Structures are given as C-alpha cells and as structure tokens.
Amino acid sequence: MAPEADPQHPTLAPGDDGLPEVVDSVAAVAKLYGAPLFQLPQDLYIPPDALEVFLEAFEGPLDLLLYLIRKQNFNILDIPLADVTRQYLSYVEQIRNRNLELASEYLLMAAMLIEIKSRMLLPPKKTEEGQEPEDPRAELVRRLLEYEQIKLAAAKLDQLPVLGRDFLRAQVYIEQSLQPRFPDVSVNELREAWLDILKRARLVQHHKISREQLSVREHMSIVLRTLQGRRFMEFHELFEPSRGPQVLVVTFIAMLELARERLLEITQAEAFAPIYVRLAYQPA
Structure with a gap:
C-alpha cells in the first residue's frame, strides 16, 4: 500500500x-x-502582438455579412436586418477585445446596419416628385450582389490551371540538321529584277527595226535546254540583252509559264540577294 x-x-x-x-x-x-x-x-511583459487572431474564413465586413445571409437562406433582396445585425454584432464582439484594429472595419459595417435599421423604423417620406422613397437596404444589397459576383469570379479564376502551380512546362531541345530552305520570291522583288533586266537592255539596244516571229513555247524549250545539266543559274544569265526587248519579254513570259507549270523554281537565299533559277525535276 x-x-x-x-x-x-x-x-x-x-x-x-x-x-x-x-x-x-x-x-x-x-x-x-x-x-x-x-x-x-x-x-x-507580453507584447500585444504576441498572439494574433487570423480570420481566414472572412476577408472583410461584406464577406462576413454575406456569409450570415447565405448560411440562413435569407433573401438578399429582403434582408431581416434585426437578426443579421444581432449575429453580426456578436461576432464583432468576439474580435473587438483581441484586435481593435482588425475590428474597426467590422464596427463601421455594424454602424451602417444600425443606421439602415433605424431608417426603416421611421415613416417613409415621399420624394419631391411624389414617388415612393428608395428602400434603405437598396445600397447595401447592391454592394453585396457586386461583392458576391466578384467573389465567384475570383473562385473560378483560382480553379483554372496555373503554370508553376498545377502544371510545369516541358522544354525539350532536339538537335537536328535540316536542309536549308530558300525563301519564296515576292512579286515586288521579281518585278525589280525584271526592271533591272530592261534597264540593261536599253543600254545595248539597236535602232534597227525588224519584224521577228517569236514563240513562247520555243523560248520555253530554250530555257529548259539552258538549265539542263546545271544545278542553278542566276536570273539575269537567262536573258540576252543584245537581242532586243522583244526577245527579253518573250523569254520572261516563258519563264513565268514554266514556273506556273511547276517545271521551274525561282528562289532567293535572303532579301536583296541574287535570284536563282533551276529545274524543278531531275530528268531520267
């Protein structure tokens, strides 16, 4: 024992x-x-801020007021201010003694609720136009509805996937050798090259007038034979300025016709670079 x-x-x-x-x-x-x-x-000595109360459920007076209304299924367009104000003040009383700075915003809303309730108890006065006065709760209802819309929109935005929080961006580097691709020749660059050919033709043209039958098909064959067996030629090498502008025009039309039929390729390495012409097929 x-x-x-x-x-x-x-x-x-x-x-x-x-x-x-x-x-x-x-x-x-x-x-x-x-x-x-x-x-x-x-x-x-215990500092005043040694113990802090964090209210994570409510982000402000409107949030608390909206919570009390929605929790009890009150009609937000017809708020029973007496019940809501009583519950609101009981909550504010719990935090007033702990953190006065935090409770100051809630006390301001409580004063507003009491003011609205007092205005509802007074007999309504008609306006100067003889219309019925606005409900004292109208401004508060408007603020609550706007806050609820913003809160719902923020919740939807928070549910969206966020880079770095919900997913990570995958970055994969693949080293590979690609064939250099010549850029397509624009219409303006082709026009400038053609004007340059005409300018050279005027420098060596003759004043002898002669009539010559020119065939586009024949010059198409000439261009194909000229490019036969060659990888490419510069654009100006396919023209003979000494034969006059008529031959130059027919040769240029023949080149355009071959390019339209995809028998000829006109390429350029970069802007303002020389223009090259080559066959679009390899003969057997």
Missing part, C-alpha cells in the same frame, strides 16, 4: 524528466529551460 500523504510536508509528483511538476496539488504553469515554473514573474 502507498504511504499516506503528510499534510505538513509537500507532496512532489515527478515528471518525465525527474523534476517535480506538482507541488501541494499546484501544477506548474510553464517550464523554463526544462525546470517547472509554478508562478509567473511579476515583471513578465
């Missing part, structure tokens, strides 16, 4: 570390460096 406690001698209850945590039925209020502390020091 355990020995009876002597009232003239204190009873010590050892803790896990061997130090007494209960003396004369008085439990230690704290531990200081592992030793039990049975009484707080008289000069102990």
Whole structure:
C-alpha cells in the first residue's frame, strides 16, 4: 500500500524528466529551460502582438455579412436586418477585445446596419416628385450582389490551371540538321529584277527595226535546254540583252509559264540577294 500523504510536508509528483511538476496539488504553469515554473514573474511583459487572431474564413465586413445571409437562406433582396445585425454584432464582439484594429472595419459595417435599421423604423417620406422613397437596404444589397459576383469570379479564376502551380512546362531541345530552305520570291522583288533586266537592255539596244516571229513555247524549250545539266543559274544569265526587248519579254513570259507549270523554281537565299533559277525535276 502507498504511504499516506503528510499534510505538513509537500507532496512532489515527478515528471518525465525527474523534476517535480506538482507541488501541494499546484501544477506548474510553464517550464523554463526544462525546470517547472509554478508562478509567473511579476515583471513578465507580453507584447500585444504576441498572439494574433487570423480570420481566414472572412476577408472583410461584406464577406462576413454575406456569409450570415447565405448560411440562413435569407433573401438578399429582403434582408431581416434585426437578426443579421444581432449575429453580426456578436461576432464583432468576439474580435473587438483581441484586435481593435482588425475590428474597426467590422464596427463601421455594424454602424451602417444600425443606421439602415433605424431608417426603416421611421415613416417613409415621399420624394419631391411624389414617388415612393428608395428602400434603405437598396445600397447595401447592391454592394453585396457586386461583392458576391466578384467573389465567384475570383473562385473560378483560382480553379483554372496555373503554370508553376498545377502544371510545369516541358522544354525539350532536339538537335537536328535540316536542309536549308530558300525563301519564296515576292512579286515586288521579281518585278525589280525584271526592271533591272530592261534597264540593261536599253543600254545595248539597236535602232534597227525588224519584224521577228517569236514563240513562247520555243523560248520555253530554250530555257529548259539552258538549265539542263546545271544545278542553278542566276536570273539575269537567262536573258540576252543584245537581242532586243522583244526577245527579253518573250523569254520572261516563258519563264513565268514554266514556273506556273511547276517545271521551274525561282528562289532567293535572303532579301536583296541574287535570284536563282533551276529545274524543278531531275530528268531520267
């Protein structure tokens, strides 16, 4: 049997570390460096911000007011201000003693609710135009509806996948050698090349007038034979300015006809670079 406690001698209850945590039925209020502390020091100072209350459920007075209305299925267009204000003030009273700065915004909304309720108790006065006065709750309802729309939109935006939070962008580098592709020749560059050919033809043209039957098909064959067996030729090498502008025109039309029939390719390495012509097929 355990020995009876002597009232003239204190009873010590050892803790896990061997130090007494209960003396004369008085439990230690704290531990200081592992030793039990049975009484707080008289000069102990606790800063006001040592304990902070974080209200994560509500982000402001409108959020709290909307929560109270939706929780009890009140009609937001016909708010029972007496019940809502009573519940609102009870919540504000809980946080007012802990954090006055946090409760200041909620107190402002509480004052607004009381003002609206007092205006509803007074007899309504018609306007100067003789119309019925606006409901004192109309402005508050409008603010609540706007806040609810913004809150729902923010919730939808938060549900969208976000880069870095919901998914990561995959970056894969593939090293490969590609065949150089010549850019297509624009119409303006082809026109400038053609005008340059005509300018050269005027420098060496003769004044001898002669009539010559020219065939586009014949010059198409000439161009194909000229390019036969060659990888490519510069654009101006296919023209003979000494034969006059008529031959130049027919040769140019023949080249365009061959390019339209996809028998000829006209390419250019880059802007303002020489224009090259080559066959679009390899003969057997």
